[in-house]
Amino acid sequence: MSKMNTEQRNPRSMNLDTLSVPEMTELMNEEDTTVTKAIRQSMNQINDLITVVIKQMEKGGRLFYIGAGTSGRLGILDAAECVPTFGTSPEWVQGIIAGGEKAVLEAVEGAEDSEALAVKDLKDKNLNEIDVVIGIAASGRTPYVKGALKYAQEVGAQTGSISNNPKAAISALAKYPVEVVTGPEVLTGSTRLKAGTAQKLVLNMISTVTMVKLGKAYENLMVDVQATNEKLVDRSKRIIMEATDCSFEEAEKYYEQSHSVKTAIVQILAEVTLGEAESLLDQKHGRVREAIRSQQ
Template sequence: MLAKKQFGNKDKHKTKKSKSQKYDSTERDTLLAQLDIMVSETRNPDTFDLDLVNTEQLLIKINQADAIVPVAIKSCIPQIGKAVDEIVKSFNKGGRLIYIGAGTSGRLGVLDAVECPPTFSVSSEQVIGIIAGGSQAIYKAVEGAEDSAELGKNDLINIDYCENDILVGVAASGRTPYVIGAIDYAKSLGTKTISISCNPSSQLATYCDINICAVVGPEVLTGSTRMKSGTAQKLILNMLSTASMIRTGKIYENLMVDVNASNKKLYVRAIRIVMQATHCDAHTAQVALEQTHYNAKLAILHILTNENVQDIQQKLLDNGGFLRKTLESVKLAKA
């Protein structure tokens, strides 16, 4: 396994490390050599004067650098598409989408995961974000957590990661031991693995089934991969989750019809979505939502078909939760 190949000697030399500084310098030099060839770690020639320019000029430089990100992601769309198709297959088997990462990468995965239940009315278990160091690392860095391949494996074991699940390893560098350890374990179970990185030919990229590598180039501030690299990861994660939800029937036209009305804003949003889908007034939308226990999909079906709620609920199930497909089947039945 890659984790053992790349990082396994670490355990073997623990004793030697405590007695001798020679191992420390060897490990240091190895990591320095890895960083030297990473695009995300090189210096940006456009920002050598970052400490001399005024505030507006500084912000212009950041903005100009950020504009590179969507272009870099555009070239990754074929790989992102393959990843979405695999995620949908996993969902259809009852599997889960798992994001795993350390530091900024881990936090972005957690952020995307926790936004799925209120947005698409899915279980909080369907999309899970795992960060090296546990939940406390979301708020405060846990030093050294990302250096353990074994910890990455154990964190998957702790959530009962299984053959129907799919794993997305998020690491700007493409070399994080914690992520590679998790990928190793996922591959040992025969599951599909996906990497999101910003460095071509990285260790992680050559090891996963699908590699999504947005080469955004050197950061404005050298070493701060929470910037362009982080932005790229955030956009890609949004694409993976949103496209996968769309492909599993969570929308109608471009409306979020599986919205979970869990607060006042979302309650009004559900009314508005029903109004937009059916061209009805607010009162009609609200009544339909009350009759369907605030299920926007059912409310839309009820208004558009004028059918019994229980009947259309079964028809929706029969059509895999796809609203447009259900509407077409009802129209055919009436024809």
């Protein structure tokens, strides 16, 4: 552990406890700016991983993020956000953390050290060959994550990893490894800082790009947003307005017919009936642009 970049002492913060509040926040902000530069060095790896996630999900596969501690929590967060943002089933993108739900709020002793526990957790999900498992670990050596990737390989699932150290152990177990080397933390070993930020940004890319490519967006609009409250119903109507340049009243009329942003947009822009719009979207696997183009 002592040889890992994420466990080294940061020479810029050796006197951290003597700094004033403004000095400390300035230092942290400066260190955070290095994260996006580190990610840029790994863009080819990230793109390769995203491409295979899209391919497998088009086949009907599921995406599993799996990790321990901060890494596990970040995976759960990204998975949970897919449901309201992209209208996905909770089964489609899932986050798994060592120690289960209890570990989201508190440490579960020994959970991250068990490879067998990861195998059990994935077996409980009925992991299969069209799924994707992405192991997340700042250190790149967490036994729980290693166990998950080994089992995923046995099943024939596609495997990816996200770590923050070079030549990470989990990289050797993943077909599509991503290493974002963020270096020593301001607070030594506290990988919820730069390492965690890097992981969150990479997860943002994976889920967002995948969902856009799967037809969950039209232009840069969230056309599969789930309108579960008054605010989101209003947002849905305004998305229709933005996409079609229609009035609020017209957007409201079309939305009330189907309660589907996608269907309303296709109705208006392709100039078709409700039934025709639904049929076109079904034929084009929910891709609004392709549905509209088919009528031009």
